[in-house]
Amino acid sequence: MATTTLNPPRTAPAPGTANGAGTHRRKKFLHWVGVHALAIAAALFFVLPFVFVFLTSVMSDQQALTSELWPHSWHWSNYATVWNTPGFLGWWKNSLLYAVLGTVFTVVSSTPVAYALAKFRFKGRRVAMILVISTMMLPPQVIVIPMYLVWAQQFHLSGSLWPLIIPMAFGDAYSIFLLRQFLLTIPNEYIESAKVDGCGELRTLLRVVVPMAKPGIAAVALFQFFYCWNDYFGPQIYASQNPAAWTLSYGLESFKSAHSVNWNITMAATLLVMAPVIIVFFFAQKAFVEGVTLTGVKG
Amino acid sequence: MAVSLPTAAGASPARSGAGTGPDMTLKRKRNKHRLKVLGFLSPWLIGFSVFFGYPLIATVYFSFMHYNQIEQPSFVGLRNWKYVLTQMPLFGPALWNTVWLVVVMVALRVVFGLGIGMLVTKIKTGVGLFRTAFYLPYLAPPVAATVAFVFLLNPSTGPVNQVLGWIGINGPTWFNDPHWAKPSLVLLSLWGVGDLMVIFMASLLDVPKEQYEAADLDGAGAVAKFRYVTWPTITPIVLFAVVTGVVQTMQYYTQALVAGKIASGVSIGPGSVIQPGYPDHSTLTVPQLVYQLGFQNFNTGAACVLSLVLFVIAMAVTLLLMRKNAGLIPAED
Numbered sequence: 135m136a137t138t139t140l141n142p143p144r145t146a147p148a149p150g151t152a153n154g155a156g157t158h159r160r161k162k163f164l165h166w167v168g169v170h171a172l173a174i175a176a177a178l179f180f181v182l183p184f185v186f187v188f189l190t191s192v193m194s195d196q197q198a199l200t201s202e203l204w205p206h207s208w209h210w211s212n213y214a215t216v217w218n219t220p221g222f223l224g225w226w227k228n229s230l231l232y233a234v235l236g237t238v239f240t241v242v243s244s245t246p247v248a249y250a251l252a253k254f255r256f257k258g259r260r261v262a263m264i265l266v267i268s269t270m271m272l273p274p275q276v277i278v279i280p281m282y283l284v285w286a287q288q289f290h291l292s293g294s295l296w297p298l299i300i301p302m303a304f305g306d307a308y309s310i311f312l313l314r315q316f317l318l319t320i321p322n323e324y325i326e327s328a329k330v331d332g333c334g335e336l337r338t339l340l341r342v343v344v345p346m347a348k349p350g351i352a353a354v355a356l357f358q359f360f361y362c363w364n365d366y367f368g369p370q371i372y373a374s375q376n377p378a379a380w381t382l383s384y385g386l387e388s389f390k391s392a393h394s395v396n397w398n399i400t401m402a403a404t405l406l407v408m409a410p411v412i413i414v415f416f417f418a419q420k421a422f423v424e425g426v427t428l429t430g431v432k433g
Numbered sequence: 434m435a436v437s438l439p440t441a442a443g444a445s446p447a448r449s450g451a452g453t454g455p456d457m458t459l460k461r462k463r464n465k466h467r468l469k470v471l472g473f474l475s476p477w478l479i480g481f482s483v484f485f486g487y488p489l490i491a492t493v494y495f496s497f498m499h500y501n502q503i504e505q506p507s508f509v510g511l512r513n514w515k516y517v518l519t520q521m522p523l524f525g526p527a528l529w530n531t532v533w534l535v536v537v538m539v540a541l542r543v544v545f546g547l548g549i550g551m552l553v554t555k556i557k558t559g560v561g562l563f564r565t566a567f568y569l570p571y572l573a574p575p576v577a578a579t580v581a582f583v584f585l586l587n588p589s590t591g592p593v594n595q596v597l598g599w600i601g602i603n604g605p606t607w608f609n610d611p612h613w614a615k616p617s618l619v620l621l622s623l624w625g626v627g628d629l630m631v632i633f634m635a636s637l638l639d640v641p642k643e644q645y646e647a648a649d650l651d652g653a654g655a656v657a658k659f660r661y662v663t664w665p666t667i668t669p670i671v672l673f674a675v676v677t678g679v680v681q682t683m684q685y686y687t688q689a690l691v692a693g694k695i696a697s698g699v700s701i702g703p704g705s706v707i708q709p710g711y712p713d714h715s716t717l718t719v720p721q722l723v724y725q726l727g728f729q730n731f732n733t734g735a736a737c738v739l740s741l742v743l744f745v746i747a748m749a750v751t752l753l754l755m756r757k758n759a760g761l762i763p764a765e766d
Contacts, residue, residue, distance in 0.1 A: 304480025
């Protein structure tokens, strides 16, 4: 933001002279050009991959084998081919089931925990917080083997997504952490005055705290939705042996093997997997950016 | 075990009364408060014990067992530990790759994310558009982004080598070259730097403007301004980005696995077993090795040993995070 200061550069002639003002304006203009040239270069790095993927996704089978970048003719039917692939629609449904149920379960179970950690005073709160953060930091691979054995051998649920969805009804460390960070910003006076009005804790949470925490809850819900939608490791562990239970993220990879030479079909499938998250993002951009900021700043 | 009362209820004057009426109410209040706390925490208390505590203990138990997931487990003492740490041929490469990725990927992501964040704060025209463009790739599902990058960096027909060819550069074979496979993954991670960009942006806007103006008056150059004005404000965020980056990269799994599988061109149907880490184990990470041992070789004991190695490293990093970034946990009580 340094450029917005109106102080003339030290070496410039005394302010007021036409020459000095001109140099200053030219310097500012050059700075503008430099910054925006750099921004455009960076934007190319971030956007061009999408463009190339899209252009290839509408090429003919023959052209997709070449190194040409621009499609000779536009084959929108590639998307229909992907859509009509046996199983594809089922993967969509599974992804949606996993993401929606996972998000609802997580938000409902994590909110009271986050509230208690943010607003109740009790012995062991610090320890509980340390345990939450430790769980959050833990690589999922550390505990996956005994968990898999329990789900597969005791509950016979391997080959489905339930071993991934059910645990989300019991609080998710990352969501608890984020929600707590957000709830800390709600002034205690609101909570106390609700109690003076005769609200119990649960009513206070539902009637006062949750409405005020909507942006935080929205951010957590979005994160969880994206986490489930993007998850590859979980479906690989529990659903790999049963293609009927695959999600889009897991199925996409097998798509490439089935259409090993057809980059056009694979790229169309890739865009169809990316599309939902990008659409959700455009509708909920604000909540999302707020959520990312929440992870990093303030305690 | 006394439970401290919420401030609202703590107004009761009978704190030190002994066995009298007010003390009874206080006790009842304490019990009620304790129940309330337990009630609100209960989802997590159950989840933590069942989905974290139990499997962690079971992992330790299995690390001393021979167990192929069919026969009963049998005790073998330290044999799994000895095997993984001293004899297993893939442990060295997997650990090396994970460490390489942690160091290079985290460092470059933080530097690049900070650079893009600073750039965004300086853009005057079309800032919203640029910000969205920089942020969007972060949202691409990892599998989709990886498939896209294997295509883009495809040595023979991929657009990147095509464009490099126009300016006379003979591009490398990227995901098909053991020396370039990890740098290709780093490139993919830089494409998705949007999360870091946003947190750096937020903290850069927190730097007091007057300090820049004061620095201007002192005739400070751009480097000096960054060193003495910007850096002190953003240090905690940089530290946070580094530590969470280290933790995330230690779990690095999906992108490396998918890139290796697809670049290898091996047709993989369900149930087929492939050697991870193509080409030449250069993308094999520790989490991939856990999967291979536990779910492909059914060597439960060795997989659990490796899990615990990962666990110890992750905990060490987490402790560092909690010590240095005290803002994460309540500083009072």
